[in-house]
Amino acid sequence: MQLEILLAALYTIVFYFAAFGLAFLFSWLCYWIFRKLQARLQARRGPPIYQPIADIIKLFGKERFIPTLANKTLYVLAPFMALATILLLVYIVPPGYIGWPGSLSWDLIVVLYLSLMFTFAFVIAGWASASPWGKIGASREVSIMLSVELPLAITLLLPALALNRWGAPLSLSINTILVAQTGQYFFPLFPLLALPNWFIFYFPLAATALFICLLTKAWMRPFGDIPEAEPEIFNGPLTEYGGPLLGVFEFARLFRFYVFAGLFVNLYLGGGDGLFFPLNILVFLLKCLLIVILMTIIHTASARYRIDHVFKWFLVVCLGLALFDLLRLIILGG
Amino acid sequence: MGLLSWARSKSPWVAVLHCGGCNCCDIEALAVLTPRFDVERFGILWKQNPRHADVLVAIGCVSKHSKVFIKRIYDQMLEPKVVIALGSCACTGGVYMQGKGENIEETHTIIGGVDKVMPVDVYIPGCPPKPEAIIHGVALALEKFKEK
Numbered sequence: 001m002q003l004e005i006l007l008a009a010l011y012t013i014v015f016y017f018a019a020f021g022l023a024f025l026f027s028w029l030c031y032w033i034f035r036k037l038q039a040r041l042q043a044r045r046g047p048p049i050y051q052p053i054a055d056i057i058k059l060f061g062k063e064r065f066i067p068t069l070a071n072k073t074l075y076v077l078a079p080f081m082a083l084a085t086i087l088l089l090v091y092i093v094p095p096g097y098i099g100w101p102g103s104l105s106w107d108l109i110v111v112l113y114l115s116l117m118f119t120f121a122f123v124i125a126g127w128a129s130a131s132p133w134g135k136i137g138a139s140r141e142v143s144i145m146l147s148v149e150l151p152l153a154i155t156l157l158l159p160a161l162a163l164n165r166w167g168a169p170l171s172l173s174i175n176t177i178l179v180a181q182t183g184q185y186f187f188p189l190f191p192l193l194a195l196p197n198w199f200i201f202y203f204p205l206a207a208t209a210l211f212i213c214l215l216t217k218a219w220m221r222p223f224g225d226i227p228e229a230e231p232e233i234f235n236g237p238l239t240e241y242g243g244p245l246l247g248v249f250e251f252a253r254l255f256r257f258y259v260f261a262g263l264f265v266n267l268y269l270g271g272g273d274g275l276f277f278p279l280n281i282l283v284f285l286l287k288c289l290l291i292v293i294l295m296t297i298i299h300t301a302s303a304r305y306r307i308d309h310v311f312k313w314f315l316v317v318c319l320g321l322a323l324f325d326l327l328r329l330i331i332l333g334g
Numbered sequence: 335m336g337l338l339s340w341a342r343s344k345s346p347w348v349a350v351l352h353c354g355g356c357n358c359c360d361i362e363a364l365a366v367l368t369p370r371f372d373v374e375r376f377g378i379l380w381k382q383n384p385r386h387a388d389v390l391v392a393i394g395c396v397s398k399h400s401k402v403f404i405k406r407i408y409d410q411m412l413e414p415k416v417v418i419a420l421g422s423c424a425c426t427g428g429v430y431m432q433g434k435g436e437n438i439e440e441t442h443t444i445i446g447g448v449d450k451v452m453p454v455d456v457y458i459p460g461c462p463p464k465p466e467a468i469i470h471g472v473a474l475a476l477e478k479f480k481e482k
Contacts, residue, residue, distance in 0.1 A: 035374070044372040050344065051377050057341035058388070063412040065385075234383045242385035242412045 015101050016091050023090045023258040026285055028052050030257035030292045037293065041300045052254060059247030067130055067240050074128035079241070079248035082121035085114045086252045089259045094174055096265065096272025096284025098182075103175040108156050111174075111263065115152075115217060118252075119145050122227070125249070126237030137236025140307055141227040147314035148213050154322040155210035159199045159267050162329055174266050182274030198270040206325035207268045209318040211291075214260040216314075219253070220299040223310050261291040342388070342414070342479040345377045346472070349387035349411075353404055353448060355394030355430065358462040359421035363391060371465045378472065384410040389475055392448040395423040395430045399443075401451055408452040414482040416475045419448045420468065422461045429461075 031052040039046030066072055092110060094100030119141060126138030159177045164170040168180070183197040200207040216223040228236035235241075238249060265271060265287040272280025305313070350363055366373050367380060381387050384407050396404060408417070422428040427446040431438045440446055448454055455478045458471035 039372070039374055043369040045375040046372075047374050047377055054341045054344040054377060057337060058345045061338040061342065062388075062414070065412055230382060235381075235386065238386075239383060240385060246386065 012101060019091050019095065019102065020087065022095060022281070023255055026288070027254045027256075027258045030261075030289070031254055033289070033292065034257070034296050034299075037296045038300045041297070056247050056250055056254075059250060060244050062243035062247075064245075065243055069130035070240065071128040071130070074124050075240075076245065078121050078125035078128060079245045079252065081124065082118055082252040083248055085118040085121065086255045086259060089114050089118070090255055092174075093259055093262045094178065094266060094271070095262065096178070096280045096287075097277075098175060098178050098272070098274055098280075100175065103173055105171060105173045107174045108160060108172045112149075112153055112156055115259075116145065116149060119217065121252075122237045125241065126227075126239075129237075129240035131240045133233045133235070133239040134237050136233045137227045137239065141237060143307055144216060144223065144226060144310055147311050148216055151209050151314055151318040151322045152213040152217075154319075154326055155206045155213065156263075156267065158203055158206050158322070158326060158329070161326075162199070162202065165329055165333060177267060178271045179274070181270040196270055196273065198268060200268040203268070203325040203329075205321040207264075209321040210264060210268065212318055213314070214264055215295055215298065216310075218256045218260045218295065220295050222298075222302045222305045223313065224299075226304060226307055226310065229304055257292050258288065261288040261295070264291055339480050343476045345379075346389045346416075346476060346479075347379045347381040347387050348389045348391055348472075349382055349384050349407075350380075350391045350393060351404065351407055353392055353394040353400050353424065354397040354444070355421070355423040355428070359393040359424070362462040362465060363393065363420060363468060366465045366468050371469065373469060373472070376469075376472075384408075385412065387411060388415060388479075389472065390415065390417045391420050392417060392424050392452075392454075393420050395427045395444050396446060396448055396451055397443050398445055401445060404448070404451050414479060416455045416478050416482075417448070417452055418456045418458060418471055418475050419454045420458050420471070421463060422459055424448045425457045425459050 029049075032047070032049050035051065036046040066075055089111065091102040092107060092114070094103045123138045123141045123145070126134035126141065157172070159180075160170070160172050163176065163180055168176070177199070181197050181199060184194045195201050212223075219225050219228075228238065233239070238246060241249060262284070265284060269287050269291075272284045274280070275283060350360070352360060365371065384390070388411075390408065390411060392404070408415075419425050423430060425447050427438065427440070427444060430441065430444040431446065432441050433439045456471050456475045458467055460467055463471075
C-alpha cells in the first residue's frame with residue numbers, strides 16, 4: 001500500500017519536472033523569439049539567444065531591498081504567489097498529450113482560477129509596494145481583470161459545453177476536449193472537403209475572443225501592457241521591485257508564452273492531434289510557436305489603447321463574439 | 335569570469351537622468367536606440383526606473399536646485415550600479431561655468447559636473463558626443479561591473 005503511494009508520488013514528480021523542463025526551454029525560446037522578431041520588424045538586430053536567462057541571473061545577483069513604507073509580508077509574498085500559480089498552470093495545461101496526469105476532471109475551473117490569481121499577484125505587488133505608480137498600475141490591472149474574465153470564462157468553457165450539448169457526459173477536463181478533437185470534420189454540403197476536427201472550425205468567433213483575452217493576459221499590446229505603460233507610470237505594479245524579487249517576477253512571466261499559447265492550442269487547435277508520444281508534443285509546440293509569433297506581430301504592430309477602451313473592447317466586442325457562439329450552440333446546436 | 339559577472343555584463347538596464355543643461359545629449363542618447371545603432375543587441379534595455387536600472391546615464395550640468403533629486407535617484411538604484419557622465423556639461427559643467435583655464439568656478443545656479451554629487455565611473459566628453467562614443471562609453475562601463 002505504502003509502496004503504491006510512493007510510486008504514484010514518484011510518477012507525479014517525474015511528470016511535473018518533465019513538464020517544467022519542457023515549459024522552461026520552450027518559454028526561453030519564445031521570449032527570445034518575441035524580442036528578436038520585435039527587433040527585426042523594427043529593422044533592428046535584436047538580442048542574442050541567451051538574453052532572457054542573462055537578465056534573470058543578473059537580477060538574482062543584485063542587492064536585496066524592501067521599501068520602508070511597504071507592507072513587507074505582501075511585498076515579499078506577491079512574486080512567489082505569481083511563481084506558484086504559473087508553475088501549477090504549467091503542470092495542469094497538457095502539452096498536447098492525451099492522458100496527461102496533471103489534467104483531471106475539474107481542469108477548466110482550476111485554469112480559470114489560477115490565471116486570475118496570476119494576474120492578482122501583480123495587483124497585490126502594486127498595492128503592497130506603497131508607491132503611487134504601483135497603485136495606479138494595480139488599479140488598471142483590476143480594471144482589465146474585471147473586463148477580461150467574463151469573455152475568458154465563456155470561451156474557455158465553450159468546448160466542454162459543446163461536447164455536452166452534442167451528447168457526451170459533462171466533463172470539465174482538457175483531456176476530454178483533446179480526445180474529442182482527434183477525428184476529422186466533414187462539411188455537410190461538400191462531403192469530400194475535410195478539415196481537422198478542431199473547435200476553431202466550429203466556433204471561430206469564440207476562438208477569436210479567447211485569443212484576444214489571452215493576448216491581454218500575456219502582457220501583449222494593444223491592451224496587455226496598459227498597467228505598465230512606461231511613459232506614464234514607469235513600470236506600474238513592478239515600479240518599486242528590484243533585485244531578486246523582480247527576478248522571481250521575471251521568471252514567472254517567462255512561462256506566460258507556454259501556458260497561454262498552450263491553453264489556446266489545447267482548447268481550439270487540437271493540441272497534439274492524438275499522435276503517438278514524441279510527435280504529439282512536437283506538433284503542440286509548433287502550434288504554440290505559431291501562436292506566439294502571431295501574438296508578437298500584433299504586439300509590435302499595434303499601439304497601446306487607453307484604459308476605457310478596454311471595457312468597450314472586452315465587454316462589447318469580445319463578449320459579443322463569445323455570446324454569439326454560445327447562443328448559436330444553445331439554440332441551434334453548434 | 336563567473337556566471338554572475340557574465341550576466342551583469344550581458345544585461346545592463348539603463349536609466350537616463352536629465353540633470354540640467356540643454357537637450358542635445360538627450361537626443362544623441364536616444365539615437366542609440368534607433369535601428370542604425372540598436373543597443374538591444376548588447377542586451378541594453380531602456381528602463382526609465384532607477385530601481386530596475388544597473389547603469390545611470392547622467393546628462394547635463396548639476397544645478398543647485400536639482401542636486402538633492404540627483405542624489406536621491408542615485409540612492410534609489412540597487413547595488414551594483416555604474417554611473418556614466420554623458421557630455422561635457424556632465425563631465426565638468428561645460429559652458430555653464432565661469433572663469434578660464436584652471437580657475438573654473440561655480441556660478442549662482444550651476445555647481446558643476448555630475449561628480450560633485452555622486453561617484454562617476456565613466457566620462458564621455460563631447461558636445462554632444464556621437465552615438466558611437468556613447469556605445470563605447472557603455473562598453474567601458476560594463477568592464478566596471480567586473481570590479482564591483
